Amino acid sequence: MNERRAIQVVLLAVIGLAVAGGCAAPGVPQAAYYPPSPALAAAAPPGIAAPAAPSSPGDRPAVVRGQEADAEITDPVFRSGVRLTQYTAPAPPGGSALPAGPTPSTPGAAGGFAAGTGTPSETIEPLLPGTGAWGQPFGDPPAQPYVDIDPTLSTPVDVFVQETQTGRFMFGAGINSDAGVTGQIVIDERNFDITRVPTSWRDFAEGTAFRGAGQGFRVEAMPGTQVQRYLVSFTEPYLFDTPISFNLSGFLYDRRFFDWSEQRLGGRMALGYRLTPDLSVSASLRAENVEIENPRVLIPQLAEVLGDNSLFSGRVTLTSDTRDIPFAPTEGHLIEMGVEQAFGSFDFPRADLDLRKYFLVRERPDGSGRHTLGFLFRLGFSGSNTPIFENYFAGGYSTLRGFEFRGASPVVNTVRVGGTFMFLGAAEYVFPLTADDMLKGALFCDFGTVEQDVRLSADTYRVAPGFGVRINVPALGPAPLAFDFAFPVAKADTDDTRVFTFFMGVGR
Numbered sequence: 001m002n003e004r005r006a007i008q009v010v011l012l013a014v015i016g017l018a019v020a021g022g023c024a025a026p027g028v029p030q031a032a033y034y035p036p037s038p039a040l041a042a043a044a045p046p047g048i049a050a051p052a053a054p055s056s057p058g059d060r061p062a063v064v065r066g067q068e069a070d071a072e073i074t075d076p077v078f079r080s081g082v083r084l085t086q087y088t089a090p091a092p093p094g095g096s097a098l099p100a101g102p103t104p105s106t107p108g109a110a111g112g113f114a115a116g117t118g119t120p121s122e123t124i125e126p127l128l129p130g131t132g133a134w135g136q137p138f139g140d141p142p143a144q145p146y147v148d149i150d151p152t153l154s155t156p157v158d159v160f161v162q163e164t165q166t167g168r169f170m171f172g173a174g175i176n177s178d179a180g181v182t183g184q185i186v187i188d189e190r191n192f193d194i195t196r197v198p199t200s201w202r203d204f205a206e207g208t209a210f211r212g213a214g215q216g217f218r219v220e221a222m223p224g225t226q227v228q229r230y231l232v233s234f235t236e237p238y239l240f241d242t243p244i245s246f247n248l249s250g251f252l253y254d255r256r257f258f259d260w261s262e263q264r265l266g267g268r269m270a271l272g273y274r275l276t277p278d279l280s281v282s283a284s285l286r287a288e289n290v291e292i293e294n295p296r297v298l299i300p301q302l303a304e305v306l307g308d309n310s311l312f313s314g315r316v317t318l319t320s321d322t323r324d325i326p327f328a329p330t331e332g333h334l335i336e337m338g339v340e341q342a343f344g345s346f347d348f349p350r351a352d353l354d355l356r357k358y359f360l361v362r363e364r365p366d367g368s369g370r371h372t373l374g375f376l377f378r379l380g381f382s383g384s385n386t387p388i389f390e391n392y393f394a395g396g397y398s399t400l401r402g403f404e405f406r407g408a409s410p411v412v413n414t415v416r417v418g419g420t421f422m423f424l425g426a427a428e429y430v431f432p433l434t435a436d437d438m439l440k441g442a443l444f445c446d447f448g449t450v451e452q453d454v455r456l457s458a459d460t461y462r463v464a465p466g467f468g469v470r471i472n473v474p475a476l477g478p479a480p481l482a483f484d485f486a487f488p489v490a491k492a493d494t495d496d497t498r499v500f501t502f503f504m505g506v507g508r
């Protein structure tokens with residue numbers, strides 16, 4: 001029995017020396033040594049003495065892993081403020097005969113390391129304290145050395161980045177039931193610099209001409225069979241380094257309506273300010289020359305605008321937009337309120353409200369397969385002196401499905417003259433038909449009216465329920481292909497109906 005106990009004590013002593021020796025630096029002949037606890041020494045059988053401390057030339061003190069205790073620290077990394085500490089094993093459980101772990105080492109006054117006394121002036125906790133009796137290797141993984149870097153002496157780092165592509169050249173084509181066939185060519189630069197004038201052809205070759213200030217520049221050409229539009233736009237998102245945005249644009253718009261032809265040449269200047277991430281306010285000035293020609297029937301409303309008309313206006317708009325996807329939102333809202341005063345050939349006020357709310361009804365656990373319920377309302381008022389080319393109109397894919405383009409508007413002598421009051425609404429439920437969300441179905445009901453004065457009449461109120469499909473093809477552009485069938489159940493006697501309306505577009 002005594003021999004077995006003696007063997008156990010010897011094994012414990014050997015293991016204790018091996019663990020203590022693991023704290024010494026590799027290649028250093030002198031290992032750190034800590035005597036066994038008094039409890040272990042007292043438990044040793046007669047004739048077996050506790051291991052003696054190994055001899056140390058020059059009585060050199062214990063060392064810390066990776067650094068001798070009496071060595072002068074000359075490495076610039078240590079001079080920059082990086083300090084190391086030795087891992088501190090937890091105290092053994094009460095009554096245990098196992099040896100206690102080494103005491104912590106703390107930085108000395110001269111930049112070296114000295115053995116701790118248990119109450120160091122700077123307490124340094126291990127990052128991963130062990131919970132076993134030995135701390136390691138049978139308990140938790142050993143902790144890593146504590147590193148404290150002085151931010152005033154940190155090493156500077158140079159980061160080299162390469163600018164991403166900020167310019168786009170796009171072309172596309174589209175066809176819809178409102179505007180016929182159209183083409184589109186767009187040059188869009190999001191990192192424009194109007195002041196960086198090129199000094200040589202090399203600036204163009206390297207792509208540095210007119211680039212670098214974060215401004216926006218867009219040139220758009222949209223020729224078509226019924227409508228043509230040409231636009232040049234410049235945007236400064238931070239005017240004079242302020243949170244105010246600035247936009248300046250010029251345009252040419254030409255449209256062949258059924259009852260007359262209309263051409264607009266003008267420009268627009270706007271200032272915007274974002275109050276919150278979702279709320280913004282803008283003020284704009286518009287100047288146009290509107291030319292009306294080729295009237296099908298010369299009624300008084302067309303006779304007074306025939307030829308050139310000058311139009312100037314100032315508008316203030318407040319917008320709140322929380323939609324997740326502008327082209328096909330699944331949640332959020334859009335609220336846009338605007339007031340405008342026009343003058344020139346005609347003087348008239350105008351006020352508009354656009355309200356859209358989208359509810360996410362359900363979705364798959366991965367966020368796909370979204371069912372969306374949307375409500376849309378548009379309300380508009382315009383003064384009695386509003387010219388016919390500035391009136392409100394309804395009918396078509398973008399306003400009131402189930403009717404011809406502008407086919408749900410007031411009529412004078414077979415001419416669609418529009419009105420100065422508009423109320424339009426829609427309720428639409430969109431749901432996926434395929435697992436990849438490429439094909440979606442839609443159930444909707446469009447309703448509303450356009451009148452020549454402010455009133456809602458049952459005789460001219462329009463209601464058209466229907467259904468449709470949406471096809472999302474990423475290669476064709478962000479806007480989905482849309483095909484709708486609507487069936488008017490309430491309409492005016494002079495309305496022109498159309499069951500099928502559609503929108504198709506391709507952009508690259």
